[in-house]
Amino acid sequence: MTNILTIYRKELNSYFNSPIAYMVMALFGLLAGYFFYVYVAIFVDRSSQSQMMGGQSFPMDVNEWVIRQLLSNLSVIGLFMIPMLTMRLFAEEKRSGTIELLTTSPVRDMEIILGKWLAALTLYASVLAISGFSVGTLFLYGNPDVAPILTGYLGLLLQGGSLLAIGTFISTLTRNQIIAAFATFAVSLLLWVLDWVSAYETAAWAKVIGYMSVITHFEPFAKGVIDSKDVIFYLSLIFFGLFMTARSMESLRWRA
Amino acid sequence: MIKVEGLSKRYARNVAVDNVSFEVQKGQIVGFLGPNGAGKTTTMRILTCFLPPTAGTANVAGYDVMRQPMEVKRRIGYLPETPPLYPDMEVGEYLEFVGRLKGISRSDLPRRVSDVAERCAVADVRKKLIHKLSKGYRQRVGLAQAIIHNPDVLILDEPTSGLDPKQITETRALIKSLAGDHTIILSTHILPEVDFICEQVVIISKGKIVATDSVHNLTNRLRGAESITIGVEPRGAATLDAAFVQQRLEQVSGVSRVLPRESRDRRLMFDLESLQGRSIRGDVARAVVESGWDLTELRPVALSLEEVFLQLTGTEQAHD
Numbered sequence: 386m387t388n389i390l391t392i393y394r395k396e397l398n399s400y401f402n403s404p405i406a407y408m409v410m411a412l413f414g415l416l417a418g419y420f421f422y423v424y425v426a427i428f429v430d431r432s433s434q435s436q437m438m439g440g441q442s443f444p445m446d447v448n449e450w451v452i453r454q455l456l457s458n459l460s461v462i463g464l465f466m467i468p469m470l471t472m473r474l475f476a477e478e479k480r481s482g483t484i485e486l487l488t489t490s491p492v493r494d495m496e497i498i499l500g501k502w503l504a505a506l507t508l509y510a511s512v513l514a515i516s517g518f519s520v521g522t523l524f525l526y527g528n529p530d531v532a533p534i535l536t537g538y539l540g541l542l543l544q545g546g547s548l549l550a551i552g553t554f555i556s557t558l559t560r561n562q563i564i565a566a567f568a569t570f571a572v573s574l575l576l577w578v579l580d581w582v583s584a585y586e587t588a589a590w591a592k593v594i595g596y597m598s599v600i601t602h603f604e605p606f607a608k609g610v611i612d613s614k615d616v617i618f619y620l621s622l623i624f625f626g627l628f629m630t631a632r633s634m635e636s637l638r639w640r641a
Numbered sequence: 642m643i644k645v646e647g648l649s650k651r652y653a654r655n656v657a658v659d660n661v662s663f664e665v666q667k668g669q670i671v672g673f674l675g676p677n678g679a680g681k682t683t684t685m686r687i688l689t690c691f692l693p694p695t696a697g698t699a700n701v702a703g704y705d706v707m708r709q710p711m712e713v714k715r716r717i718g719y720l721p722e723t724p725p726l727y728p729d730m731e732v733g734e735y736l737e738f739v740g741r742l743k744g745i746s747r748s749d750l751p752r753r754v755s756d757v758a759e760r761c762a763v764a765d766v767r768k769k770l771i772h773k774l775s776k777g778y779r780q781r782v783g784l785a786q787a788i789i790h791n792p793d794v795l796i797l798d799e800p801t802s803g804l805d806p807k808q809i810t811e812t813r814a815l816i817k818s819l820a821g822d823h824t825i826i827l828s829t830h831i832l833p834e835v836d837f838i839c840e841q842v843v844i845i846s847k848g849k850i851v852a853t854d855s856v857h858n859l860t861n862r863l864r865g866a867e868s869i870t871i872g873v874e875p876r877g878a879a880t881l882d883a884a885f886v887q888q889r890l891e892q893v894s895g896v897s898r899v900l901p902r903e904s905r906d907r908r909l910m911f912d913l914e915s916l917q918g919r920s921i922r923g924d925v926a927r928a929v930v931e932s933g934w935d936l937t938e939l940r941p942v943a944l945s946l947e948e949v950f951l952q953l954t955g956t957e958q959a960h961d
Contacts, residue, residue, distance in 0.1 A: 387741070388742070391738065391741040391742055392742075395727075395738050398730075398734075399727065399729055399730075402729040402730070403729055481723075481725070481726075481727075481728075482721055482722075482723045482725050483725040483726070483727060484725075485686075485689075485691055485719070485721045485725050486719075486721075486725035486739065486742075486786070487742070488690075488691055489689040489690060489691050489714055489717070489719045490714060490739075490742040490743055491711050491714040491715045491742075491743065491744055492714075492742060493711075638691065638692055638693060
């Protein structure tokens with residue numbers, strides 16, 4: 386436990402000692418702010434139209450029209466952001482040779498991996514928290530449901546955690562951060578669009594493939610539903626990613 | 642303290658370490674000597690549990706590297722060829738991180754960090770970022786990192802490579818000062834280094850150990866023939882013909898070779914080699930004096946480690 390914490394603190398420090406953390410936070414804040422502004426503007430426009438028609442047209446719901454849309458967009462931004470958070474985790478240690486320090490210290494591989502993954506997850510969570518300011522302002526002018534907001538963020542965290550675990554794994558495969566980042570992006574994107582097959586195909590294989598898509602499992606969270614099958618899906622993806630990382634670290638020694 | 646038996650490391654296409662066995666006693670400094678690519682780093686990586694061996698066993702500080710790696714890792718300090726530094730960290734911060742990683746308790750940590758910073762002469766740069774340090778400082782921070790948890794065994798891979806002469810001298814002195822408390826293995830391809838620091842030397846070439854002995858014994862063992870340098874001066878105001886003197890020396894029984902060297906003023910210098918197993922010093926001295934010259938210098942030439950090394954690795958190559 387102490388070892389995990391040691392690695393975790395070192396990783397978090399290195400995010401904040403380099404421009405990575407600040408750049409990601411600033412640009413994410415900009416994008417999230419823009420999306421939020423657009424959805425609020427659309428919502429205001431629609432609600433004034435709805436008022437003109439005597440409130441007959443459709444039910445106006447902040448959660449449905451602003452928050453859910455925003456959360457979906459944040460999960461897409463995550464897709465672009467996550468490779469930048471994980472690319473250096475192991476690739477950098479391999480390139481600079483510091484991996485030799487870690488693996489010859491009395492620390493278990495899994496402790497190194499968990500420390501690194503948790504640090505990346507923490508940065509991801511703090512980046513998400515920035516969008517919380519925008520969401521918070523909604524409470525000043527209306528009264529949206531709190532539950533779907535919380536489940537939505539939980540979903541973002543689980544989804545981010547899964548992709549971060551996969552990114553961590555990919556980072557152990559190379560010494561080159563750009564390769565790590567691009568491969569992570571490609572795999573994440575693929576996991577994203579896997580459900581597209583279910584748009585034209587209804588056979589069992591298509592259902593299985595569609596089930597593996599990370600977006601399919603995010604939708605319920607955005608709607609305020611916590612389904613155990615979605616939680617289990619993300620947790621097993623996290624477990625799978627970290628397990629593969631451990632195997633890969635072990636094989637580094639046999640191949641190195 | 643270290644016991645290696647039949648250690649091998651094979652890769653798909655080549656053998657990096659081939660059936661290596663050696664032992665190191667507690668408190669000794671052992672030099673691993675060999676050309677680049679001889680298998681020094683691979684052997685060290687196996688001892689530090691970074692690489693698993695293909696065959697054989699290695700026991701470090703009483704624990705097996707394969708079966709009890711955690712126990713081994715707790716007791717070793719390792720400085721790889723490139724010091725494992727994080728450029729974005731401050732020196733003090735880095736040493737604290739390594740200290741925690743090595744399992745030093747929170748209460749001991751500040752004291753250990755200042756101790757090693759002092760000992761490795763990096764105390765004055767504790768607040769500096771590592772990427773701003775000179776090569777010499779980096780190497781010393783690397784060394785500080787290796788000894789922070791006061792390990793029983795210290796493994797140093799080319800600790801002086803890439804340093805300037807002054808830094809090399811300082812680093813060597815530092816390593817020497819660490820002996821006694823620690824058992825040290827260091828690798829190098831620089832011969833004088835072994836001569837200067839180590840008591841014991843393991844010469845390794847193409848993955849095989851070609852010799853292992855004390856530095857002193859090794860030079861003696863390989864020196865079957867005697868080689869000496871002498872200085873000859875004429876008596877009084879006479880002058881000497883170098884060719885004539887050389888001829889006279891060649892006639893001395895037991896002398897196999899006479900090589901004239903640069904002469905100083907009136908003194909003629911020669912390198913003499915004896916036939917295998919013959920002692921020639923007495924005969925040479927007598928011959929010079931009997932010819933009416935003065936013998937102003939006579940000293941044995943110890944075979945340098947360099948020659949020993951070439952002799953050993955050279956014969957090895959001849960067998961291929």
